[in-house]
Amino acid sequence: MTRDIVVLGAGMVGVCTALALRQRGHAVVLVDRQAPGRETSYGNAGIIQREAVQPYAFPREWQAILRVALRQGNDVHYHPGALAHLSPALVRYWRESAPDRYASTVTAYSALIRHCLSEHDRLITLAGAQELVSKSGWLQAYRTAQAFDRAAQEATTVARVHGLNCLVLDQTGTAAMEPALYGRLAGAIHWRDPWTVADPGELVTRYAELFGREGGEFRRGDATTLKPTAAGWTVTTEDGPLSAANAVIALGPWASTLIQTLGYRFPLFVKRGYHRHYAAEPMPRLPLLDVERGVMLAPMRRGLRLTTGAEFALRDAPPTPVQLGRAESYARELVRLGPPTEVQPWLGARPCVADMKPIVGKAPRHPGLWFHFGHGHQGFTLGPVTARLLAELIDGEPPYLDPLPYDPMRFAS
Ligand SMILES: Cc1cc2nc3c(=O)[nH]c(=O)nc-3n(C[C@H](O)[C@H](O)[C@H](O)COP(=O)(O)OP(=O)(O)OC[C@H]3O[C@@H](n4cnc5c(N)ncnc54)[C@H](O)[C@@H]3O)c2cc1C
Structure with a gap:
């Protein structure tokens, strides 16, 4: 099977990415080793944190x-x-x-957080998930x-x-x-x-069902089988190998394992x-x-x-x-x-x-590979916000907010 884009990881971040890309007309397959929304995006406190304009900093006072x-x-x-x-x-x-670095991080972080209610609102309505x-x-x-x-x-x-x-x-x-x-x-x-959401995992499931209704496909598979090919990327799923011109890594806490095998050492x-x-x-x-x-x-x-x-x-x-x-x-x-x-x-x-900002954008050294992970304390809040940004970047459109603070290039050396 060949598709435009394979999205690896079906937490809040991956599901929103797949949905944003599908809504832009791409042939998208979402791959996870289990059903959508069963990991971090299931177990959180369920708050869409419009107030979280300041990410958690490492304490600087010696008493703390x-x-x-x-x-x-x-x-x-x-x-x-x-x-x-x-x-x-x-x-x-x-x-x-x-303090000086943190101040600019707050500027970048609050620029994302500002959009969380409007981006979720659109999806909640389309998914018919208002009762949650x-x-x-x-x-x-x-x-x-x-x-x-x-x-x-x-x-x-x-x-x-x-x-x-x-x-x-x-x-x-x-x-x-x-x-x-x-x-x-x-x-x-x-x-x-x-x-606040009464069942965070269920909200991810509803977004994933919306993705399915809009023509997106879901496959069970192991993201660590991702390999570059002459035409893009391939990954092994339960239904056999899947090829796509582009791949998005949205594996939340497991992203580090896969990007290390590709030679990236991010903090x-x-x-x-x-x-x-x-x-x-x-x-x-x-x-x-x-x-x-x-x-x-x-x-x-x-x-x-x-x-x-x-x-x-x-x-x-x-x-x-x-x-x-x-x-x-x-x-x-x-x-x-x-x-x-x-x-x-x-x-x-x-x-x-380490710099408290999610990693959103093109992989520095691999054509057709995109990174979308590292949402820390607010991935449930930010999933649809950075998904829209990434989809605009993949389509080469002017992004709705400045992508530079979240660019993976900041760690490429
Ligand atoms: C206790 C707690 C409370 C929190 N409270 C909030 C809150 O109130 N509000 C908020 O905004 N955020 C909160 N968060 C943070 C939020 O839950 C995370 O930032 C967010 O869920 C990350 O989403 P994700 O999609 O990146 O990762 P995940 O939801 O973990 O998704 C990653 C996906 O990758 C899949 N995967 C992993 N390895 C493989 C593989 N090899 N092959 C295939 N698939 C694979 C997993 O199965 C999983 O579905 C909280 C977190 C915790 C722990």
């Missing part, structure tokens, strides 16, 4: 670094044995988080007055600079906004622009994260991030999904859900949490790039 090093706090955990392997990318991450989406925002909550006061000031500034809507809620306001809370909080920032790493669902009575109305305890409480179809912060570890190392264990105790201090509704916690990996 020491707190992580001494494993105080629940937001970050690490495997000491993985640090030697991770350190080149982490050192670069630290350097890229210096709520438009009431989420709560960034604090236990101590000191942390709350500082965060409220920062949030107000960010909202003013970036044209976002946020409401600063004191203790009483927070309790009124979220009646399911019985634990006391000092206050919360209510980010009002973001949308990629993962921040692993866990979730588990619980019964809760009453169920909270809005997702709530307990910032000082490093746990997100996200109401979902399967129950209250507790998600954890960052775990620095090798992608394929065995699970060590210590953050989730603590997260459960902390959540019990805030809401009436029942038993877990599944036996094993879920483990996923945020696909991160």
